[in-house]
Amino acid sequence: MGLDPIVLFFALGLGAGILKADLRLPPAIYEFVSTVLLLSIGMKGGIELARQPADGLALDLLLTLILGILLTFIAFFILRYVGRLDRSNSAAVAAHYGSVSIGTFAVAVAFLAGAGISYEPTLPLLLVLLEIPAIVLGILLARGVKAGTPWGEIAHEVLLGRSVLLLLGGLAIGWAAGPEGLEPVAPLFFDLFKGILAVFLLEMGLIAADHLGGFRRHGLFMGAFALLIPPLFAMIGLGFAALMELSVGGAILLATLAASASYIAAPAAMRSAVPEANPAISLTAALAITFPFNILVGIPLYQQAAEWLLRTPS
Amino acid sequence: MGLDPIVLFFALGLGAGILKADLRLPPAIYEFVSTVLLLSIGMKGGIELARQPADGLALDLLLTLILGILLTFIAFFILRYVGRLDRSNSAAVAAHYGSVSIGTFAVAVAFLAGAGISYEPTLPLLLVLLEIPAIVLGILLARGVKAGTPWGEIAHEVLLGRSVLLLLGGLAIGWAAGPEGLEPVAPLFFDLFKGILAVFLLEMGLIAADHLGGFRRHGLFMGAFALLIPPLFAMIGLGFAALMELSVGGAILLATLAASASYIAAPAAMRSAVPEANPAISLTAALAITFPFNILVGIPLYQQAAEWLLRTPS
Amino acid sequence: MGLDPIVLFFALGLGAGILKADLRLPPAIYEFVSTVLLLSIGMKGGIELARQPADGLALDLLLTLILGILLTFIAFFILRYVGRLDRSNSAAVAAHYGSVSIGTFAVAVAFLAGAGISYEPTLPLLLVLLEIPAIVLGILLARGVKAGTPWGEIAHEVLLGRSVLLLLGGLAIGWAAGPEGLEPVAPLFFDLFKGILAVFLLEMGLIAADHLGGFRRHGLFMGAFALLIPPLFAMIGLGFAALMELSVGGAILLATLAASASYIAAPAAMRSAVPEANPAISLTAALAITFPFNILVGIPLYQQAAEWLLRTPS
Amino acid sequence: MTGAAQAHRKLLTVITESNLERDLVREIEALGVAGYTISDVRGRGDKGLRASHWGHSSNIRVEIVCDTPLAERVLERLREKYYENYAIVMWVVDVEVLRPDKFR
Amino acid sequence: MTGAAQAHRKLLTVITESNLERDLVREIEALGVAGYTISDVRGRGDKGLRASHWGHSSNIRVEIVCDTPLAERVLERLREKYYENYAIVMWVVDVEVLRPDKFR
Amino acid sequence: MTGAAQAHRKLLTVITESNLERDLVREIEALGVAGYTISDVRGRGDKGLRASHWGHSSNIRVEIVCDTPLAERVLERLREKYYENYAIVMWVVDVEVLRPDKFR
């Protein structure tokens, strides 16, 4: 199983953006498309949860929290002591890489559907959980635990951010309505999923092109960082998947989540809580390098690693 | 048959809005979604009309006009003499409650589809007709029949408003093209209907949350009004349905229409023709109380009443 | 085979626009809808190209170029010497009529699908090619070959315009992914095609109504021009289709392309390269007269002509 | 700025409910305003927050460059027609324009 | 313009990152600003081009009509809070307003 | 306003066809403009109503804060390049700015 044809839409957007072609998708379309994707991912998980209650969920959630904290710390120390970025920028970039990218997750979900591989219904829940600790830790690493940090506001922003809310909302709806209840909305949320993801990736390609060449300083180091962290973090993610005894599909998704870098929730939170960090550094790394790497090269790679790792013992 | 799972999307929007979460759907999406819903409702009616021509239509239309006028008068007198609102505000609110809500109608249509109950193809036509007299009467009640009322403009606004036009346009297209003619557009207009309605309800939930707590004065009275008028008007609607000899499905829809309050056509018309009325009062009542009441509690209730009422004789 | 019911949506938009009804579709919707249509047309062509490689493609492309140049010259001379328009306006209008309308092409594609007529997969490629020479020639006719023409910019604008890019991108994706590869995105790009085209036509009707009555001078001549050029150019297109030995379906599409006038790429290019031309003249002719003529009357006409012409020999 | 063709005019800015757009445009055109620019805005004032994504409860900004007498007539008319019942705010700035004939 | 009810005020215009909207509004309301108008814009400045279609990297314009002391307090506060780390630009114009009581 | 770091500049506002955006930005940047703000607007002028939802027939507003000589150069250049064939209107206002070095 090679590349999913859906990434061709990303390539088209990227090419159009690089050539400075007159191709823009209005923000309204981006919001519509991402709303449908988030609800759809959440609902799929919720339907599965309604079918088969999750055992040992509490342990998985705990391990996911630990995974998020661990990844953020590793990223921070590499950035600060290998890359010699200043404290704020190290913390901000670490928050991006400790957190996750929903677009990358959606591509991995589509990839698994194409390959006929199933996964645990709890993954969307882990996705939500993995978004949070990195952001909180990033702020702590940048500012220290000092007075005056508007934690209330930050909690509000993180927990009630658009993506957390739509994912959890979708989960709840899927769980409450069950598969038959959601059949009437399936044409929009499930049948169109890949088509809508294609439009999303076209848009992502255009945006990634905007951010190419966004590094002024630290260019070489950041380029290497954005390319090497994903496989490294994917391996750590696979380790945690083995601890949680996930299926191959679940392990691929957890590895992809670990490998991915946030470009929506984390940038917004860092901009307001760590304003002295330069947003161009983290966005360029996450959007223009790590995201394409993961969807073009990473996901098939993580699949192979997951199959090798999880099938060896048997 | 309980709640349609589609109202869960309304609940999600409402919750997100109340928590002031960062979830907005851009106006462009609202317009797209409502355009598709209106055309779809109209086209469904038109297709049915093409199949089975409506007998006794003239009488039904006349009764519908009378229903609209009656409801507006009842609302006006309750507001003016029980609620002691001033003349303008009584007239403006009465226009909202004498008129109808297309969103509520769409939920009822989805509800009937889920329950496998059919209805007369003329209902979309009655919906259009029911939108109009309340608005005209509301203006008359507020201003009296005096010189200087720009009736031409008001007629233009009411008759060529977005919803009337799309409903009638959909009806005409459905009637002219028939079921086979519209088969190629069915994937968008019919298969996606419920999914698109779900997005619409998500948005409506967000908007309703914006309007919660919109009463400054008259809060208690208006709250009671917005909760008690729907069942009362639904019963009157059922009476008219019996006069028209509608089926159970048709009766449920007519009751729902009577019970619903306009939050698109009426506010726009009242704002320009009765500017001294406070738009916050009517919008809060219609959007934040009556709309949720109808879709969460009302429709199943009206179904039971309709079944009881119309099956008793047999 | 008569009118496709889909043109009823155009009629609805046109009627609403003429009555100045309160019906607008936001620009974001227009962009989404046209993006999906362009990608879809391109992808359909690409899938067919992957199935059956095109023989004699080079010759077809050459003939298409010649067709574009020929049509532009004919239009220019009629405008300049029959209509007595000045040089700039003649050149600008000629560029519109030598180029093509993707909306018209989409309606013809839907028409053929409805009638069960197939066509060569190269047609989307010819469409792209036919967009270009007219624009370049229009600029040359207006300005002469003088120094200072920003050819680089113009080439960029024409070759990397939205529609060329999305069509070619769709072709490439369809060709690379093949029919199975694109199956997961078929619900959006293929099943919804006609529904989305209906929304597009509704919007086009509204826009056409805006442009009715846009001629101040040259009204009579331009009206006749906009009505008579399409059948004339369609016949020339059929002649070229016979030279290329296209099937009946391909011939209908090529005739439709020849008959159609650009209202997206050409206006933008002319506005920046031939600013002294009055954009109202060409837009009114192309949008308010030629476009409706082609979709309401022209396409069925060209079908009859194509069948008569291409079946006679056998 | 002292370019030859420059002259002084008033820039009148009106912020009001977007559902008034059609009516207000008719009104100012009747008063003789030949040019204006409109944009979509949101805001807060005496009538509370007006920032909903719901079309008819947000604001527009109308800008009119014209001479002083016309600006005064427009101010006066809008005040008398809309001040009582609508959310509306207006202010006036001195501007220099290039082609004074365009802005009577 | 010399209408009886007219008075002079300041129009303070702020162009800044759109993700600051919530924070900035809270800030100016705390300083006593009762009315303001916001619109979505794009632009270029010291911090480079800010015109992406991506929500959080484009700009807003905030306009506040108020009296001189309040304008100065707002200017001062925004300068001290945002100048160092954010893309922000501000300017002030003299305006005439009709109902001075609306703009303290 | 008499804050220490304040200075006088010009605010040049240009309303023109939105399809000119790319070209006009290139033009003003070539003249030395380092900062500007753009927004989407609609309107009416000599060239008729420009308010279509159709992308290329509506307007943009370009605002540039700069010193007087630069404002005059920009005015001059835009006048000479666009006045004849395009829908365009420009006006200039005096503004006070905080950090004069940002607006040369």
Ligand SMILES: Nc1ncnc2c1ncn2[C@@H]1O[C@H](COP(=O)(O)O)[C@@H](O)[C@H]1O
């Ligand atoms: N002081 C002010 N400065 C700028 N804009 C204002 C001001 N006051 C009100 N506005 C705008 O004018 C609209 C109507 O104001 P009001 O009639 O006071 O509710 C508000 O929604 C704001 O957009």
Ligand SMILES: Nc1ncnc2c1ncn2[C@@H]1O[C@H](COP(=O)(O)O)[C@@H](O)[C@H]1O
């Ligand atoms: N000279 C200027 N004139 C008008 N707008 C400006 C100017 N400089 C900056 N801006 C706007 O203010 C934003 C922030 O500026 P800056 O902090 O310089 O990056 C820019 O993105 C522009 O929208």
Ligand SMILES: Nc1ncnc2c1ncn2[C@@H]1O[C@H](COP(=O)(O)O)[C@@H](O)[C@H]1O
């Ligand atoms: N007097 C005016 N006041 C404000 N805006 C104007 C004025 N005249 C023209 N405009 C704007 O400038 C655009 C071009 O004007 P024109 O070149 O006169 O057609 C119009 O579409 C309006 O948006």
Ligand code: NA
């Ligand atoms: Na990660």
Ligand code: NA
């Ligand atoms: Na009602």
Ligand code: NA
């Ligand atoms: Na042509």
